[in-house]
Amino acid sequence: MILPTNRLIIWTGIIFIPFSIFVAVVQPSVALIMSIFAALFIIMVIIDAFLSTGRLDGIGIELPEIVRFSKGREGEIPVRILNKGNLLKKIDIAFPLPPELISSSTEKTIELPHDNELSSITWPCRALKRGRAFMTQCYVRVASPLTFWSYRKRMAVQSEIRVYPDLFREKKDITFLFQNRGLGVHSQRLIGKGRDFEQLREYSPGDSYEDIHWKATAKRQYPVTKVFQVERTQEVYIIMDASRMSNRLVNGSKEDKNANSETLTVIEKFITSALIMGLVTERIGDLFGFVAFSNKIERFVRAKRGKGHFNALRDALYTLQPVKASPDFSELITFISLRIRHRALLIFMTSLDDPVLADNFIERISVLSRKHLIIVNNLNAGDVKPVFASPDASTTEDVYRNLGRHMIHQNLKTLEKRLKKRGVGFVLLDNDKMNTQLISQYLNIKQKQQL
Numbered sequence: 001m002i003l004p005t006n007r008l009i010i011w012t013g014i015i016f017i018p019f020s021i022f023v024a025v026v027q028p029s030v031a032l033i034m035s036i037f038a039a040l041f042i043i044m045v046i047i048d049a050f051l052s053t054g055r056l057d058g059i060g061i062e063l064p065e066i067v068r069f070s071k072g073r074e075g076e077i078p079v080r081i082l083n084k085g086n087l088l089k090k091i092d093i094a095f096p097l098p099p100e101l102i103s104s105s106t107e108k109t110i111e112l113p114h115d116n117e118l119s120s121i122t123w124p125c126r127a128l129k130r131g132r133a134f135m136t137q138c139y140v141r142v143a144s145p146l147t148f149w150s151y152r153k154r155m156a157v158q159s160e161i162r163v164y165p166d167l168f169r170e171k172k173d174i175t176f177l178f179q180n181r182g183l184g185v186h187s188q189r190l191i192g193k194g195r196d197f198e199q200l201r202e203y204s205p206g207d208s209y210e211d212i213h214w215k216a217t218a219k220r221q222y223p224v225t226k227v228f229q230v231e232r233t234q235e236v237y238i239i240m241d242a243s244r245m246s247n248r249l250v251n252g253s254k255e256d257k258n259a260n261s262e263t264l265t266v267i268e269k270f271i272t273s274a275l276i277m278g279l280v281t282e283r284i285g286d287l288f289g290f291v292a293f294s295n296k297i298e299r300f301v302r303a304k305r306g307k308g309h310f311n312a313l314r315d316a317l318y319t320l321q322p323v324k325a326s327p328d329f330s331e332l333i334t335f336i337s338l339r340i341r342h343r344a345l346l347i348f349m350t351s352l353d354d355p356v357l358a359d360n361f362i363e364r365i366s367v368l369s370r371k372h373l374i375i376v377n378n379l380n381a382g383d384v385k386p387v388f389a390s391p392d393a394s395t396t397e398d399v400y401r402n403l404g405r406h407m408i409h410q411n412l413k414t415l416e417k418r419l420k421k422r423g424v425g426f427v428l429l430d431n432d433k434m435n436t437q438l439i440s441q442y443l444n445i446k447q448k449q450q451l
Helices: 006-026 028-052 168-173 214-220 254-258 266-284 307-317 329-339 355-369 396-421 434-448
Strands: 002-004 059-062 066-070 074-083 090-094 107-111 118-127 131-143 149-164 196-202 224-229 235-241 287-293 297-304 345-350 373-379 425-429
Touching (some): 059 131, 059 149, 107 118, 235 266, 329 355
Parallel strands (some): 345 373
Antiparallel strands (some): 287 297
16 A cells, blocks of 8 residues: 655645746746646656555564463563565554553554664563454555655564463462472471371381281281371362353452453452462472363363473463353262362362352262362452441441341351361452462361361
């Protein structure tokens, strides 16, 4: 596409308007001479336009195949420019960014080097929304030799933009847990004798009768004792609710107040906490996996460990979005029973504020609680608390709102008692302390060897 520049418009006005008035009013006899000058100018402009059409044939734009960002943080997109033959000195580049990214500059003027056909720049951007997007085109513009025209060309590029949850802000609140004195197998005082069988040995005075291996004793004709060791590597799973309940807004969170990009939802907190738990279990030495569910199983990653496994977790979670459907706990429990065969710690992150969903969950959770250790975490997304815990009730509307929160709080307390009878723990998580509470649950279980 060829477009006129401001220079062409100015020179057209300078040549045609004053001289047309001069020829028509003052000296009509010189009309032929002025017409010749005008014609020469028009021919020059046409030739300049013709020469500008092929100026971008030697220009190529390349982007990385995958560019990774963290939500709410600044990042850069590397751009490589190919200038075959070093024919051009300066070009303008513009990228139509996807809605997930914003940039302070919509286009840039690039000075191309004369001694190298390849050059590179960085395009600063800020990620607004978690997810995946694609950049498929860019626009390049160059001026004509006489700068009367600008030639613009659309070029195809191919780059995948991945916006991950921002773990840096969350890790700052729990930095002490990642230090050697605060986290690690050797720095924890383990309570109990261990549950993992190690070997057999001869009976020693003081050994418990419960530890005697009676079959080996009968075979060898002398007492034999079982020796146990503390089990170091265990399986931990986050069971994440991605149904309609996870699309609710989170009130009073720090990130929601500071970020101007989007409103924080429950599923955003769930995803961030799951990745933080992955880092913690990796440091401890356990295997970590997760299950995301709605009315069906959305994601499943089997428990493993290692840097590559964490990257796989992150890639599986960053595109997860809430589904407009009620959770199907029957489908979930059947799936877990078939796929997770070994005893594991199952940390549920769901919303059981709805009494119907809570009853449905309680009816089916006993199938899993017989084999696995289960903790149910309900995020306090609506500032649920007792009625007298809010001193700011100044209007009738505030009173009714506080009464509604109190009723939900009482229902959750009743739910906690019902789950406790089935051997299932229940915790109402605070918005700002969610990660710390989850990690504390996990460390307490490891210390007491409950798993």
